Amino acid sequence: MIEGDRIIKINIEEEMKSAYIDYSMSVIVSRALPDVRDGLKPVHRRVLYGMNDLGLSSGKPYKKSARIVGEVLGKYHPHGDSSVYFAMVRMAQVWSMRYPLVDGQGNFGSVDGDSPAAMRYTEARLNKLSEETLLDIDKDTVDFQLNFDDSLKEPTVLPTRVPLLLVNGASGIAVGMATNMAPHNLSDVVDAIITYIDNNDVSIDELVTIVKAPDFPTGGIIYGYQGVKEAYATGRGRVVIRAKTDVETDKNGREKIVITEIPYLVNKAELIMKIADLVNEKKIEGISNVNDESDRDGMRIVVDLKRDAIANVVLNHLYKYTALQSSFGVNNIALVKGRPQLLNLKELISCFVEHRHDVVTRRTRFELDQAEKRAHILEGLIIASDNIDEVIRIIRAAQTPDEARENLIKRFELSDIQARAIVEMRLRQLTGLEQGKLREEYEALLKEIARLKDVLEHVHLRMEIIKNELFEIKTKYKDGRRTEIVYASEEFNPEDFYANDEMIITISHLGYIKRTPLSEFKTQNRGGVGAKGSSTRDEDFIEHIYPASMHNTLMFFTKKGRCFWLKVYEIPEGAKNSKGRAIQNLLNIDPDDAVKAVMRVKRLADDVEFTNSHYIVMGTKKGVIKKSLLADYSRPRQNGVNAITIKDDDELIQARLTNGRNEILMATRSGRAIRFNESTVRCIGRTGQGVKGITLESDNDEVVGMVCVKNMTEDILVVSEKGYGKRSKIEDYRVTNRGGKGVKTMKITDKTGDLISIKSVTDDNDLMIINKSGITLRVAVADLRTTGRATQGVRLINLDKKQDAIASVTKVLAERLEEELLVPDATDVDVPDVNDSEEENA
Structure with a gap:
C-alpha cells in the first residue's frame, strides 16, 4: 500500500464542529448536569454504587477513602482520582449538602475553605439516607449499562426513594449551559409531592405555600420573596440570603x-x-x-x-x-430523558413522581415474577409430599438424577423446574410440620400474587405505595427548617447609602457624562468671574444640562431600540472643568450602537400612578412611531431591554416622555412634516414595532427628527443641509391624521439641500451646528425671525466649500444662560432644562 493512501483528507472546520459537539454533549450528559430522576451526576451515582458494592452500609465499619476511590476508578469512573475523592468529600460535608449522603470519618475540610485530608487518611461509609437511594436496586427497578471497558454493568439511574434533586440541589457548569439548584427541607418537599400525587392539577402557587423557600445547610435568612416565587414559577430566579x-x-x-x-x-x-x-x-x-x-x-x-x-x-x-448578603441564582436545568431542560417546581416534582412510579411498577413486576416462580415450585413440592411413597420409589428406581426427573415429569405431569426441586428436596421436608409450612407458604404466596397483580392493574394503588414510602422517609429523616424567610423585605436598596443631594448632570455632544454637586455652582470663589465649566474637546460641547437629585433616574435610548437606565448616583462625579466619562463605558451598549435620546424621570419605580399615566413615544428613521406605557420600563436591567423592535434598515432617532395628550411633529428629508395628536397612536407593549407615523415620498427619503409639542409658545425650527433654516409658528402646521404624507415645512431646492433637522425652540436656545468638515458654529435662535411654513428660509451659515454640508444640529441653552450657570461666581442658580423630554413637562 502506498503511504499516501493511508491519509484520509477531511475538512478541518467540519471536524472541529463535530468534535466540539461531541465534547459538549459528553460534558452535558456525562459530567456536569444531574439527572432529574435521582438528582445525581454520574460521578456521585458511581461513588454511591461503588460503596454499595463494597458493602459499606451504615452499620458496617468504615473503609479507607482510598479503597473506595480505587473501587470507583477501577470499575466505573476512569477519570482523575481527585474528581472522585472530592465528589465523595462534598457528599459528606454538612455545610455543603442539606442532607449528606456519605458518613465520613476524619478531616473532610471545613467551612473556612480548608482542604480535606488526603484520601489515605480519611474513611467513609454510606449513611442511612443514602441506603434509601439504593434500595431495591437488585429488583430490576432501573436500567443498567456496560461500564467503560464492557466488563461490568452500572446503573443508569438510582431507584431513590428520596427526592434528592429538590432536597440537596445541584450545581454544575456544562458547555453553553449551567445548573444551580437550591436545596430544600425534606418534610416540605415530601408534603408537596404527596399533594401533587393527590391532585395532578395543583397549581405552582399552591405548591409554593408548602415548599415555601429553599432551605440551606448553613441557615441564614432569605431576604425578600419575589426571587423565590420567580424561581419556582419559571425555573430561574435570584434568592437573596443574609447572615x-x-x-x-x-x-x-x-x-x-x-x-x-x-x-x-x-x-x-x-x-x-x-x-x-x-x-x-x-x-x-x-x-x-x-x-x-x-x-x-x-x-x-x-x-x-x-x-x-x-x-x-x-x-x-x-x-x-x-x-454577609449574597444571592443564590437559581437555574433549574437538569437532564430529562437525556436532554437538558429548564424546570419549574411542579415539573421537578412531576419528574420525580414519574420516576418513582416506574420504579414501583418494575419492582412489582419483579416481585410478581419471583412469587410466581416460587409458587410454581411449591405446587410441585406439595404434589410430591402428597405422593411421597411413590416419589421415593421412582427416585430409588432411577439410575441417575436426570432419569428420576424425567420419570417424575411423566408420572405427575410436572415441569422440569418442579421435578428438579423434588429431586433436590431434603429429607426433613418429609415431616408433617414441614409439609404444613409448605402449604402455608403456598397460600400466602397466592395472596401476595393476587395483591401484586392488583397493584399492576391499578395506578392509584401504585401511587398509594409511593405516598406511603415517602411518608416513611419523612418520618425517619425529617428535621426543622434552618433558613428563615423574611417575606416583607424588599431587595437591598442602594439609595439608602446616598443622600438625595441636588446635582447638575451634563452630557456632551460626543457622549461624555458627569454629575457635579449643585453646591459647587453656588460657591463664591476668590476673585474674578472664573471660566466656563466643562472642559471638552474642540469639536465637543455640552448638549444636555439637567438638574437632578441623587435618586433620580436617567433613561438612555439607542439607535438599535435598546433602553438602559442609570441612577444619578451611578454617574461618576466630576468637577466643573472635567470632561466626564463616556456613556459607552457606563452602559452595556454594543460597539456599533449609539445613544440617541436621554430623558430624566424623578419617580420611576415607586410612583405607580405616574408610570401608569405617562408614556414614552419613539420615532424611527423610516417613519414608524410607537407609544408604550412608562410602567413597562420601570424595572431596570443591567443589560438593558428592547424598547422597540427595529427592522434591519431602520433605526431609532428620538424618544420623548409624554402625558398621552401631547402632539407629535415628524419631518422628512424631502421637506415635509406631519402634525398629529398622540392619542391616535395606540399604546402597545415594550417589544412591539409600532405603527406608521408618516408616509415617506421615496425609498431614499427618511425621517430627520421628531418633536413632541408640549408648550404652544415654542416655535418650530427646520434646518437644511446647505445652511438654510426657517423658524415658524406651531399653528402653521395643521393637525392631520397619523400616517399621511404631511405638509410642506420648507421649500427644498438644490440651493437649500435636503432637510436634516427639526427642533422646537424658544429665544432661550442656541443652535450648535456641526459641518461635515468638522467645524462647529453657534447660532442664536433669538436672531431668527419667524416666517411662513412653506418658505425657503434664511441662510444660517455660509459654507466655505461647495462639497461641505451641515452634518447635525443640536439645540442647547443660550450662551448667556450657559455662562450664568457655569461660571463659579453664580451665587444662585435656577437651571433651565434644554431637553424638554422629561418629567416636569410631561
Whole structure:
C-alpha cells in the first residue's frame, strides 16, 4: 500500500464542529448536569454504587477513602482520582449538602475553605439516607449499562426513594449551559409531592405555600420573596440570603455584631478577611475589631464596634460590601430523558413522581415474577409430599438424577423446574410440620400474587405505595427548617447609602457624562468671574444640562431600540472643568450602537400612578412611531431591554416622555412634516414595532427628527443641509391624521439641500451646528425671525466649500444662560432644562 493512501483528507472546520459537539454533549450528559430522576451526576451515582458494592452500609465499619476511590476508578469512573475523592468529600460535608449522603470519618475540610485530608487518611461509609437511594436496586427497578471497558454493568439511574434533586440541589457548569439548584427541607418537599400525587392539577402557587423557600445547610435568612416565587414559577430566579446576626452589648456598654449563620457557599475565613480589609481601607467606618469565636458548638463571628458607631448602619454597610448578603441564582436545568431542560417546581416534582412510579411498577413486576416462580415450585413440592411413597420409589428406581426427573415429569405431569426441586428436596421436608409450612407458604404466596397483580392493574394503588414510602422517609429523616424567610423585605436598596443631594448632570455632544454637586455652582470663589465649566474637546460641547437629585433616574435610548437606565448616583462625579466619562463605558451598549435620546424621570419605580399615566413615544428613521406605557420600563436591567423592535434598515432617532395628550411633529428629508395628536397612536407593549407615523415620498427619503409639542409658545425650527433654516409658528402646521404624507415645512431646492433637522425652540436656545468638515458654529435662535411654513428660509451659515454640508444640529441653552450657570461666581442658580423630554413637562 502506498503511504499516501493511508491519509484520509477531511475538512478541518467540519471536524472541529463535530468534535466540539461531541465534547459538549459528553460534558452535558456525562459530567456536569444531574439527572432529574435521582438528582445525581454520574460521578456521585458511581461513588454511591461503588460503596454499595463494597458493602459499606451504615452499620458496617468504615473503609479507607482510598479503597473506595480505587473501587470507583477501577470499575466505573476512569477519570482523575481527585474528581472522585472530592465528589465523595462534598457528599459528606454538612455545610455543603442539606442532607449528606456519605458518613465520613476524619478531616473532610471545613467551612473556612480548608482542604480535606488526603484520601489515605480519611474513611467513609454510606449513611442511612443514602441506603434509601439504593434500595431495591437488585429488583430490576432501573436500567443498567456496560461500564467503560464492557466488563461490568452500572446503573443508569438510582431507584431513590428520596427526592434528592429538590432536597440537596445541584450545581454544575456544562458547555453553553449551567445548573444551580437550591436545596430544600425534606418534610416540605415530601408534603408537596404527596399533594401533587393527590391532585395532578395543583397549581405552582399552591405548591409554593408548602415548599415555601429553599432551605440551606448553613441557615441564614432569605431576604425578600419575589426571587423565590420567580424561581419556582419559571425555573430561574435570584434568592437573596443574609447572615443571621444579633447585636449584643458588652459590660462597658459597647455594641458588637455577632454573626451566627452565614449565607450558603460563603467561605467564613475569606469573609472575615474581607471585613478586615474594608476596615483597613476605611471603606467601612465604626468597626474596631473582628474575631472568629466559632467552636464545636457552632459559628460565632464577633464584630466589635466603636463607641460612637450605630450597629444598624454598620450592618447595612457589611451587607452592601461583603458576602454577609449574597444571592443564590437559581437555574433549574437538569437532564430529562437525556436532554437538558429548564424546570419549574411542579415539573421537578412531576419528574420525580414519574420516576418513582416506574420504579414501583418494575419492582412489582419483579416481585410478581419471583412469587410466581416460587409458587410454581411449591405446587410441585406439595404434589410430591402428597405422593411421597411413590416419589421415593421412582427416585430409588432411577439410575441417575436426570432419569428420576424425567420419570417424575411423566408420572405427575410436572415441569422440569418442579421435578428438579423434588429431586433436590431434603429429607426433613418429609415431616408433617414441614409439609404444613409448605402449604402455608403456598397460600400466602397466592395472596401476595393476587395483591401484586392488583397493584399492576391499578395506578392509584401504585401511587398509594409511593405516598406511603415517602411518608416513611419523612418520618425517619425529617428535621426543622434552618433558613428563615423574611417575606416583607424588599431587595437591598442602594439609595439608602446616598443622600438625595441636588446635582447638575451634563452630557456632551460626543457622549461624555458627569454629575457635579449643585453646591459647587453656588460657591463664591476668590476673585474674578472664573471660566466656563466643562472642559471638552474642540469639536465637543455640552448638549444636555439637567438638574437632578441623587435618586433620580436617567433613561438612555439607542439607535438599535435598546433602553438602559442609570441612577444619578451611578454617574461618576466630576468637577466643573472635567470632561466626564463616556456613556459607552457606563452602559452595556454594543460597539456599533449609539445613544440617541436621554430623558430624566424623578419617580420611576415607586410612583405607580405616574408610570401608569405617562408614556414614552419613539420615532424611527423610516417613519414608524410607537407609544408604550412608562410602567413597562420601570424595572431596570443591567443589560438593558428592547424598547422597540427595529427592522434591519431602520433605526431609532428620538424618544420623548409624554402625558398621552401631547402632539407629535415628524419631518422628512424631502421637506415635509406631519402634525398629529398622540392619542391616535395606540399604546402597545415594550417589544412591539409600532405603527406608521408618516408616509415617506421615496425609498431614499427618511425621517430627520421628531418633536413632541408640549408648550404652544415654542416655535418650530427646520434646518437644511446647505445652511438654510426657517423658524415658524406651531399653528402653521395643521393637525392631520397619523400616517399621511404631511405638509410642506420648507421649500427644498438644490440651493437649500435636503432637510436634516427639526427642533422646537424658544429665544432661550442656541443652535450648535456641526459641518461635515468638522467645524462647529453657534447660532442664536433669538436672531431668527419667524416666517411662513412653506418658505425657503434664511441662510444660517455660509459654507466655505461647495462639497461641505451641515452634518447635525443640536439645540442647547443660550450662551448667556450657559455662562450664568457655569461660571463659579453664580451665587444662585435656577437651571433651565434644554431637553424638554422629561418629567416636569410631561
